[in-house]
Amino acid sequence: MGSIDKYIFRTTLASFAVVLISLTGVIWITQALRGIDLMTSQGQTILTFLGITSLVIPALVLIIAPIALMISISHTLNKLATDSEIIVMNAAGFSPFRLFRPFVYATCVVAVMVAFIAAYLAPDGMRRIKQWDADITADVLTNILQPGRFAQLDQNLTIRIRERKPGGLLAGIFVDDRRDPKERVTIVADHGTVMKNEGGSFLILEDGNLERFEVDKRDPALVAFARYAFDMSKFSQGHDVTLGIRERYLWELLDPKEDDPIYTQIPGQFRAELHDRFMAPIYPFAFAALTFAFLGTPRTTRQSRNFSIGGSILAVFGLRMVGFACSVMAVKTPLAVLVQYLMLVAGIGVGVWIIIAGLVIEPPAALLEAINKSNARLLRLFGRPATA
Structure with a gap:
């Protein structure tokens, strides 16, 4: 050339x-x-x-x-x-x-x-x-959970988030879990994020309170936590892509x-x-x-x-x-x-x-x-x- x-x-x-x-x-x-x-x-x-x-x-x-x-x-x-x-x-x-x-x-x-x-x-x-x-x-946290709405994920599981913030941060989280007939768990957290790993999908809650009502007990158990992992793997299953x-x-x-x-x-x-x-x-x-x-x-x-x-x-x-x-x-x-x-x-x-x-x-x-x-x-x- x-x-x-x-x-x-x-x-x-x-x-x-x-x-x-x-x-x-x-x-x-x-x-x-x-x-x-x-x-x-x-x-x-x-x-x-x-x-x-x-x-x-x-x-x-x-x-x-x-x-x-x-x-x-x-x-x-x-x-x-x-x-x-x-x-x-x-x-x-x-x-x-x-x-x-x-x-x-x-x-x-x-x-x-x-x-x-x-x-x-x-x-x-x-x-x-x-x-x-x-x-x-397929991820329930991005498809079903909408800010300001109560989402019925299961017959006895309800989750609500107040708002979504940049970076995937969820603010104002409420969880009412009655899947276990022997107890009822209510969780209120200031904020949380989603974490996925080989173990599944988890909703990581931070700065909140957990109340556990057991059938054979009169008073509920109240726990304040800085960080709590709520398993969401059942509701975040992938599927085959055509x-x-x-x-x-x-x-x-x-x-x-x-x-x-x-x-x-x-x-x-x-x-x-x-x-x-x-x-x-x-x-x-x-x-x-x-x-x-x-x-x-x-x-x-x-x-x-x-x-x-x-x-x-x-x-x-x-x-x-x-x-x-x-x-x-x-x-x-x-x-x-x-x-x-x-x-x-x-x-x-x-x-x-x-x-x-x-x-x-x-x-x-x-x-x-x-x-x-x-x-x-x-x-x-x-x-x-x-x-x-």
Whole structure:
């Protein structure tokens, strides 16, 4: 790789990283705000909130990465054109296809990253989210116990909490336990927390009083405690999690079990998801080829470059929208998968053909003339009047 190739390669990947992090961060924030109830109504900690919401990032990157690559290639080519570097390279004998080579190297890096995310990282994150959500839902302390309400956990067990505080702290805890017919236990505690270990789930009560009424005794036994563990394992049992299609690894989609109930019910969705995973690393090559085909040749006017930028955006957007439509149709129509593969091959083929042929995609002369007349009319209407 020559010095020019290294320069373009580094510039493209640096722009790609900035765009990818920015877009992913913005979309992640919008997704994370939907799970804010983990910290409020369900009393989870900030670490739990960040842990669960961050697991969706690989799935977001899987969709955003090809688009970020397209933006980074557009930025790099626009930078080279603004500094007149493309014109100098063209005058020095660099063909468009030769200039395209460092962008192919950068695209290969992105494609490998996308392939790894599609095969393992994204489904692994989704299944962790599902398992984590199931654990939280199965926990009675986050699902049943609501502030200010008396919760009947068992026929003879009632618990009430006054409020939930940040960090999973429960304030104002009342427990009325009558499960043992020989005694009745009433507990009032200032605050408490939930602790889980290999021994089970426990409600750790602090700074409270315990009253025990026994059948054969007249007076109750009153105990003041600083710390008391109340066993809640019976009411906090986990359950098996059924993995959906998006939570399956690539090799699980390739060879599903014959007795898999989901595969038996909806084999078409398995097929559509499998081919989506296969095509995920192909989209970066299609986006790169189409973007360079529009922007990779020298331009002499600003209108021509703006037209090329708009054309590349429309081409990439149209290719992706058709891909989404084919993915939906592939659930019921296997032929849609073939259409999607042919569409990607056609996109790459047309882009590479334009690059090799050195074709310059220019806007029609009539369109440029109409744009110039419109700009002149706007200047006459809104431009500042000349001063003497």
